[in-house]
Amino acid sequence: MPYEICNSMTFYRIWHVFASLPQMERGVAKVLGGDPKGNNFLYTNGKSVIIRNINNPAIADIYTEHPHQVTVAKYAPSGFYIASGDVSGKIRIWDTTQKEHLLKYEYQPFGGKIKDIAWTEDSKRIACVGEGREKFGAVFLWDTGSSVGEISGHSKVINSVDIKQTRPYRLISGSDDNCGAFFEGPPFKFKFSITVSDHSRFVNCVRFSPDGNRFCTAGADGQIFLYDGKTGEKICALGGAKAHEGGVYAVSWSPDSSQLISASGDKTVKLWDVGTSTALTTFNMGADVMDQQLGCLWQKDHLLSVSLSGYINYLDKSNPDRPLRTIKGHSKSIQSLTVHKNGGRSYIYSGSHDGHINILSLGGGHTGENNDFSGKGHSNLVTKMAVDDADQLVTCSMDDTVRFTSVTKKEYSASNLVKMDVQPKHVSVAAGGLALAVCIGQVVFLKDKKKVFTLDSLDYEPEAGAIHPGGSTAAVGGADGKVRLYSVQGNTLKDEGKSVEAKGPVTDMAYSKDGAYLAVTDEKKVVTVFTVADNYSVKNDFYGHHAKVVTLAWSPDNEHFASGGMDMMVYVWTVNDADKRLKIPDAHRLHHVSGLAWIDEHTLVTTSHDASVKQWTLKF
Known part of the structure; x- marks a missing residue:
């Protein structure tokens, strides 16, 4: 905010914004958005989207233009725009380069809470999923809002969506109906259901590896499954019978696609080697109920997780029982x-x-x-x-x-x-x-x-x-x-x-x-x-x-x-x-x-x- 001149002698200036933590809810995954340039990460609290510098989290910016509670925000792969969705089903696409964050487009793909957003690698198409009344997802062109396929195949709320960042494009979704769905496109068409016999409870998160060769699904049953990114064929389950003792709420891939981290209600984050499907490191985050892990993000060298308390943990591979740093603050008013x-x-x-x-x-x-x-x-x-x-x-x-x-x-x-x-x-x-x-x-x-x-x-x-x-x-x-x-x-x-x-x-x-x-x-x-x-x-x-x-x-x-x-x-x-x-x-x-x-x-x-x-x- 600039200086405000009130008369020749007085003015004010905002000197520092100390941002809130993510707003958390027990048993509900928190999506963190990563900046393709690697500088910032995103999360939501109330009607605000918070942009925080990943190297110095004291540097923050707050976007406050949503009229309703915001649930998810994701950077376009170009890094120039952010798409954010709220509980009413509105998606706002806004500029990241200017302090004013000018609105580029606004759409209402469906009526109801938006739970996840994904972009195609050319920053031209957006998929969003959630708790719609007539439908649970939509995929559309970012500049016109025109549909480029349909997200179908689910009977309940869709929790998570992702798009393969290499051609040929593929889209995956995960739902409260315990299933994932695999789509080919564009225009995106339902190809088949995945994990019908795999997950026994809600599918909380689905994510493609950056190279597009694989994707994984993570569920409330503590299971994480790996699939072929192009065909959707199942490869294996991480960790054998169970990846975590509690529900898995989020997964995030390493930039080189060889590893991933998973965040769980069992109060741990695990680092997995995808090739051997074994856990290399288990990060123990505490013993209190507020230490349940509901979100995670792997960005460059930073491994982040979010606790139910809203605290953001920077994980240390060499010392899994003590984070490098924990970002504290307020998540409530x-x-x-x-x-x-x-x-x-x-x-x-x-x-x-x-x-x-x-x-x-x-x-x-x-x-x-x-x-x-x-x-x-x-x-x-x-x-x-x-x-x-x-x-x-x-x-x-x-x-x-x-x-x-x-x-x-x-x-x-x-x-x-x-x-x-x-x-x-x-x-x-x-x-x-x-x-x-x-x-x-x-x-x-x-x-x-x-x-x-x-x-x-x-x-x-x-x-x-x-x-x-x-x-x-x-x-x-x-x-x-x-x-x-x-x-x-x-x-x-x-x-x-x-x-x-x-x-x-x-x-x-x-x-x-x-x-x-x-x-x-x-x-x-x-x-x-x-x-x-x-x-x-x-x-x-x-x-x-x-x-x-x-x-x-x-x-x-x-x-x-x-x-x-x-x-x-x-x-x-x-x-x-x-x-x-x-x-x-x-x-x-x-x-x-x-x-x-x-x-x-x-x-x-x-x-x-x-x-x-x-x-x-x-x-x-």
């Missing part, structure tokens, strides 16, 4: 965000819908490196987070807990868990071990990781809270649009009857770092800033959002703050001048911004339900 500096480096902490907390490091050679805390963490949506002065990440979750996790030890601790009576939705911290948890119908004051005081039987519904950095006041915003100011007296919160008015039901609030201001966002699209020293008088009201404002964050300079709304807008405001603002429209194209945090006074971080993290450079 991000709900909360904070930033912390430690040892001269900045870290971005983000919490997602499934309770996962990701640590993203910035600076030096580690920019874009994702990590997580070891041990068992939250089991449900992480609603809010902050780092306190003891270097603890304080998080609250829909699992009815507030956690205190050391950012230096990077390990969840059962002893640093505080159970709440009801679900917490907002948490804030202040110096001296103070924390304020706003729960449904309750406000809990914590000190040194212990509950010390509870406000309940309230005559309003608390929505958000903030403790003054000096620890003197706890502000609680309600659904009635009032912000009540409680004085902190030892281990109690004293209601002295003092409150101020927001413009509508409060959604988020925060004190500036120096404690001079309190900013409050509300459902009526307004941000109100109060001056603390002037008895919480209104400093300014900030208008601009077209929908409910949901999140805000103060800049370290205490002169600016950012707000994000349901209108997908991010505004950066100047406290002393309500008319001076920097607008970032469509910060995340598909969803509203769920979290905001500042690295420094010129660097803003945003998160969204697209599971990606974006870093912006701002100039005032």
Whole structure:
């Protein structure tokens, strides 16, 4: 995205996109697309197609033009276009060379989820298969959409398709009817069913070798069979009776066609020698259910697999029990965000819908490196987070807990868990071990990781809270649009009857770092800033959002703050001048911004339900 000039003095620029992981589903294969030039690989998450650099996965690009959830994306052999298919049956063919990814063609070959796509080697014909209502597949010319044959011969959903990359062309498909089908063409015509007596369960993946001499089918029965690429005759079964103990979800051939890798629900990836039909290496990926392997890709020297967790593993032939690297991150929508500096480096902490907390490091050679805390963490949506002065990440979750996790030890601790009576939705911290948890119908004051005081039987519904950095006041915003100011007296919160008015039901609030201001966002699209020293008088009201404002964050300079709304807008405001603002429209194209945090006074971080993290450079 280019610089956006708002006036002669202010602009913004997207500096870095930290992409989401693939969106995974148990028992469902994940197709990875490889770049014919060998630079990038493709996968999908929600309505996004993610293009990642295979040598440096921190470099990513996101395509967001599908109106429905995208299921598969594949490069044309020319490398100039990508075809991506979604759950509605739409195929979009778009340019890879320009940053804008201009749409070339769009087709609807059938109505229903597209599960796999294949191109002919001249990049002129496309086959797609899936869960159509009248038919389960189609093959057509890329530039006109005209049919070049039909994909028939199956009685159920087709999971996988591939086209031989050498002439004479052949097409293969694999289906939930436990069969594969072999086609000659073009125009492609059904020749015969394969694997009728071979696979006893769903055929999950079919793939031709790059030289076209062979193809293989992989099934939910743990079997992989090899066939002649030209005639479709069966050659052998890999590994004898069974290739894997669990279902096989994906296979990918080596560039020289002599070997292939297979990914299985038995939590292993195997490297096969095709000539001897034996496994040369077994990569053990773990013992947890999330270590099931649902996708793989062999590209040049890189062997990739994808776990049910969404983690992308770079396999090491010389050390099969430890990947060269594992790409971590979020695969579910991000709900909360904070930033912390430690040892001269900045870290971005983000919490997602499934309770996962990701640590993203910035600076030096580690920019874009994702990590997580070891041990068992939250089991449900992480609603809010902050780092306190003891270097603890304080998080609250829909699992009815507030956690205190050391950012230096990077390990969840059962002893640093505080159970709440009801679900917490907002948490804030202040110096001296103070924390304020706003729960449904309750406000809990914590000190040194212990509950010390509870406000309940309230005559309003608390929505958000903030403790003054000096620890003197706890502000609680309600659904009635009032912000009540409680004085902190030892281990109690004293209601002295003092409150101020927001413009509508409060959604988020925060004190500036120096404690001079309190900013409050509300459902009526307004941000109100109060001056603390002037008895919480209104400093300014900030208008601009077209929908409910949901999140805000103060800049370290205490002169600016950012707000994000349901209108997908991010505004950066100047406290002393309500008319001076920097607008970032469509910060995340598909969803509203769920979290905001500042690295420094010129660097803003945003998160969204697209599971990606974006870093912006701002100039005032």
